[in-house]
Amino acid sequence: MKQLALIAAAPLLLAMQAPETPQSPAEIVAATTEEDWRPILPENLLIMTLGDGGEVLIELAPGFAPIHVANIRRLAREGWYDGISINRVQDNYVVQWGDASGNKPLPEGIERDPPEEYDFAMGDTYLAEFVNVQDGHYEQYSGYLSGWPVGHSPREDGVRSGTLVHCYGMVGVGRGDNPDTGTGAELYTVIGHAPRHLDRNIALVGRVIEGIEHLSSLPRGTGPLGFYEGPGERVPIASVRLASELEEAAQPRFEVMRTDSAAFRAYVDARANRTGWFIRPAGAVDVCNVNLPIRRAAAD
Amino acid sequence: MKQLALIAAAPLLLAMQAPETPQSPAEIVAATTEEDWRPILPENLLIMTLGDGGEVLIELAPGFAPIHVANIRRLAREGWYDGISINRVQDNYVVQWGDASGNKPLPEGIERDPPEEYDFAMGDTYLAEFVNVQDGHYEQYSGYLSGWPVGHSPREDGVRSGTLVHCYGMVGVGRGDNPDTGTGAELYTVIGHAPRHLDRNIALVGRVIEGIEHLSSLPRGTGPLGFYEGPGERVPIASVRLASELEEAAQPRFEVMRTDSAAFRAYVDARANRTGWFIRPAGAVDVCNVNLPIRRAAAD
Numbered sequence: 001m002k003q004l005a006l007i008a009a010a011p012l013l014l015a016m017q018a019p020e021t022p023q024s025p026a027e028i029v030a031a032t033t034e035e036d037w038r039p040i041l042p043e044n045l046l047i048m049t050l051g052d053g054g055e056v057l058i059e060l061a062p063g064f065a066p067i068h069v070a071n072i073r074r075l076a077r078e079g080w081y082d083g084i085s086i087n088r089v090q091d092n093y094v095v096q097w098g099d100a101s102g103n104k105p106l107p108e109g110i111e112r113d114p115p116e117e118y119d120f121a122m123g124d125t126y127l128a129e130f131v132n133v134q135d136g137h138y139e140q141y142s143g144y145l146s147g148w149p150v151g152h153s154p155r156e157d158g159v160r161s162g163t164l165v166h167c168y169g170m171v172g173v174g175r176g177d178n179p180d181t182g183t184g185a186e187l188y189t190v191i192g193h194a195p196r197h198l199d200r201n202i203a204l205v206g207r208v209i210e211g212i213e214h215l216s217s218l219p220r221g222t223g224p225l226g227f228y229e230g231p232g233e234r235v236p237i238a239s240v241r242l243a244s245e246l247e248e249a250a251q252p253r254f255e256v257m258r259t260d261s262a263a264f265r266a267y268v269d270a271r272a273n274r275t276g277w278f279i280r281p282a283g284a285v286d287v288c289n290v291n292l293p294i295r296r297a298a299a300d
Numbered sequence: 301m302k303q304l305a306l307i308a309a310a311p312l313l314l315a316m317q318a319p320e321t322p323q324s325p326a327e328i329v330a331a332t333t334e335e336d337w338r339p340i341l342p343e344n345l346l347i348m349t350l351g352d353g354g355e356v357l358i359e360l361a362p363g364f365a366p367i368h369v370a371n372i373r374r375l376a377r378e379g380w381y382d383g384i385s386i387n388r389v390q391d392n393y394v395v396q397w398g399d400a401s402g403n404k405p406l407p408e409g410i411e412r413d414p415p416e417e418y419d420f421a422m423g424d425t426y427l428a429e430f431v432n433v434q435d436g437h438y439e440q441y442s443g444y445l446s447g448w449p450v451g452h453s454p455r456e457d458g459v460r461s462g463t464l465v466h467c468y469g470m471v472g473v474g475r476g477d478n479p480d481t482g483t484g485a486e487l488y489t490v491i492g493h494a495p496r497h498l499d500r501n502i503a504l505v506g507r508v509i510e511g512i513e514h515l516s517s518l519p520r521g522t523g524p525l526g527f528y529e530g531p532g533e534r535v536p537i538a539s540v541r542l543a544s545e546l547e548e549a550a551q552p553r554f555e556v557m558r559t560d561s562a563a564f565r566a567y568v569d570a571r572a573n574r575t576g577w578f579i580r581p582a583g584a585v586d587v588c589n590v591n592l593p594i595r596r597a598a599a600d
Contacts, residue, residue, distance in 0.1 A: 136436055192493070196582060197581075213519075272497075277478075281497075282499065
């Protein structure tokens with residue numbers, strides 16, 4: 001796979017120097033080199049296996065919600081998620097899973113009252129790395145930081161504040177009423193138009209990187225808020241494992257396009273200015289329509 | 301049902317005069333009167349029945365794409381759609397249906413080469429009725445016009461140009477390469493984050509108003525672009541009927557909240573500034589996250 005990528009890169013790099021027609025997003029991805037990608041570390045990769053064997057792979061975001069992610073890792077290591085179920089599927093909104101009984105005891109070592117990990121200080125280092133995609137919609141700026149969709153705005157006190165953004169496939173922590181922030185035992189993912197009114201109101205902890213179709217194609221719940229109305233409708237979750245707990249040969253390997261790369265900037269620009277079938281390029285792209293490239297990596 | 305609405309309206313109208321807490325979107329809807337709603341005319345309502353009996357109801361938008369809509373009405377009246385299938389389900393993008401063989405002859409009277417109905421002149425009358433929701437994202441303004449999501453911007457020649465917007469559930473006309481605009485025999489609906497790069501590139505002709513879960517929960521196609529790979533995977537469409545072709549008693553009745561009403565403006569504002577569970581209101585709402593209220597109407 002590495003060799004193929006290098007072979008493909010040569011003519012496309014020449015094309016970048018003197019393009020006759022703009023490159024498509026797919027051509028830009030094909031022309032990347034290994035340096036344009038970062039691996040997903042096995043301690044940041046969750047493998048959720050449904051009762052029917054369907055696998056949903058989730059990348060965790062410990063840099064943005066370290067305490068909630070620590071809880072989730074512990075719950076996975078302890079096997080706590082095994083045997084819980086998907087309890088809510090609301091069309092154009094979320095799929096949510098957890099312990100339907102609400103009585104399953106949490107293991108030792110879980111932080112019961114994590115702090116609000118809804119936003120963070122957007123300092124100079126982050127600002128330098130941030131790639132802006134859009135201005136003035138929900139946040140002053142929305143774009144990508146360290147491979148994640150992020151918005152940032154000045155707060156009333158003048159401090160610049162960042163937040164992860166609720167794009168399709170992002171994974172968050174269900175919570176009750178404020179000040180509860182949730183433990184991570186109840187999780188959801190977005191299966192519709194980005195519900196950005198949830199930003200800064202709930203902890204985002206990761207994103208589905210493969211297998212979201214096992215969630216998004218589930219029957220919609222017919223109860224209030226899309227909850228399933230009976231135990232027979234709930235979808236069993238067989239297990240949730242951290243890839244780092246598996247033998248090395250069994251660990252799935254993924255790579256994310258580096259968002260601090262020139263390739264990513266070119267990719268965003270190409271997504272905003274589609275060619276071919278398109279006759280009127282939009283000239284813009286929503287932060288949640290960038291579709292950051294994530295790929296299975298070849299084994300070493 | 302009308303009586304219930306009136307009873308509910310009285311205390312809420314008082315609350316509007318001297319609100320102690322802001323009304324929620326649901327409270328605003330509950331406080332509307334009949335004047336805040338417009339009916340969906342039976343000649344603008346398609347009933348698509350799937351092979352398993354699931355019903356998908358679609359409101360047509362003849363004011364924006366009259367020639368494509370005339371084709372669709374004719375195809376429905378002639379029973380042309382009966383027996384075609386859903387051939388494509390691409391996650392976070394579209395569900396598409398049509399004649400998988402590509403050989404089914406079109407009936408007489410179909411316009412084979414409709415003009416581009418991708419945009420329209422945004423004159424003073426439309427500007428006066430338009431309710432702006434967001435600035436400067438894809439279009440200079442995006443909001444609602446006559447009950448539909450619309451964006452508008454000045455063109456290079458100074459003329460202001462409007463377009464329907466590809467929100468979740470919007471229905472469009474599949475087409476080949478330009479200058480083909482499609483006849484309406486091949487249709488799709490959006491089942492993911494608004495693909496606004498399609499705006500101004502393809503004719504939007506309506507929206508799913510009920511039953512989209514029968515489409516959005518279908519298994520994703522595993523072929524390129526989410527096409528089903530074999531005839532056994534395709535989902536049969538039993539029939540597509542115009543409500544106006546049914547006996548009056550059998551015609552489903554729906555109402556759309558009038559977007560030129562004070563209630564709609566209040567509703568948009570409440571969607572942008574959620575209370576209750578929310579601790580940090582977004583202060584904004586995406587045109588595709590307004591979730592325009594549409595309801596089943598009581599029989600006369």
